[in-house]
Amino acid sequence: MRIAPGLWTENLELGDKDLLLTGPAPGNPTMIVRTVVDGSAEMAPTVWIGRTGTLPVHLRGLTIQGGSGALVSTPHWRRIGGGVLCESGELEIDRCRIVDNDTGGGSAAGGGIFVGEAGELLLQASTLANNNAERGGGIAVEGGSAVLRMVRISGNTAPDDGAGAHVTDWRRLEADQCSFESNRTTAYVYSELGGGAISIDRGGEVSLDRSDLVGNRALQGGAVANAASFEMRGGSIVGNEANRYGGALQVFAAGRALLDGVVIAKNWALWNGGAIQNDGEQRGSTGPITSPVRAGPGACRR
Known part of the structure; x- marks a missing residue:
């Protein structure tokens, strides 16, 4: 199904048929910006996958914006999946912009994208920008799995954890050739995890290859807050x-981190660990580590 350029105010529920939803020119950035599905008319996800079926859905060459997520009661009342909610089934998003979605606070998750239950997400050559949620401003993975390839995750916010991405409940996110830029958590007094780019807890797993985490900010773990498993x-x-x-990486007592051939530079922490604060297990060879700290021990602290 081809969507013409324009602003389409819609909240789409998909997944009951094998569907390709595409803009007029997925390879043209200008046309992607001009082909907009806006979900702001209702308190719901802009695109909802899986509630009515489990067949594959493909989204290409679209801008998805203005969603506020679905209100769910498990594990408690909260909103999830502002731009895209993938509850089950296979979802492939290619050359799309998922921007300006907001699920709010109060344990809300996945401002841009939420992957839950049995969802399987492939996101490639796309942008996740300026989305907001309590956890996982850009994307939250609490079910299924997510694979990101050549994705730009930038300018997302979270009052609590994982402004770029939050991964939990024994789920996995893989990212290859992705950039996490200028994401920030907004808590300044208390944050359960932190993680300006990424937060990981309760058995979650994150694996990054050839990716860059630049200019992110949080109360702790400026780039990554890890209480489970992180490999880069x-x-x-x-x-x-x-x-x-x-400043770069906070590894909590329950966490393990493997870094191999990673350049860690110019990160900053007010208290300890300008580059790495390690209270768990961190191993592997890295590139050079040069990051300042204003007070307390220097670049790396264990």
């Missing part, structure tokens, strides 16, 4: 800030 091969963690611990 290649790429860089540069220019991130923490108002307390771990």
Whole structure:
């Protein structure tokens, strides 16, 4: 199904048939900006996958904006999936912009995208920008799995954890050649995890390859707050800030981190660990580590 350029105010429920929903020119950035599905008319996700079926859905060459998520009662009342809610089934998003969606606070998750239950997401050559949620401003993975390829995750916010991405409940996110830029958590007094770019807890797993985490900010874990499993091969963690611990990376006691060939530079922490605050297990070889700290121990602290 082809969508003509324009502003389409719709809240779409898909998944009961194998569907390709495409803009007129997925390879043309100008046409992607001009082909908009806006979900602001209702308190709901802009695109909802899986509530009515489990067949594959493909989205290409669209801008998805203005969604506020679905109100759910598990594990407690909250909103999830502002721009895209993928509850079950296979969803492929290619060359899309998912921007300016907001599920709000109060344990809300997945401002841009929420992957839950049995959802399987492939997101590639796309942008996740300026979305907001209590956890996972850009994307939250609490079910199923998510694979990101050549995705730009930028300018997302979260009052609590994982402004770019939040992964939990034994689920997995893989990212290859992605950039996490200028995402920030907004808590300045208390945050359960932090993680300007990424937060991971309760058995979650994140694996990054050839990706860059640049200019993110959080109370702790300026780029990554890890209480589960984090692996990164290649790429860089540069220019991130923490108002307390771990300018680049905060590894909590329950966490393990593997870094291989990663450049860690120009990160900053107010208290400890200008680059890495390690209270768990961190191993592997990295590139150079050069990151300042205003007070307390220096670049790396364990």
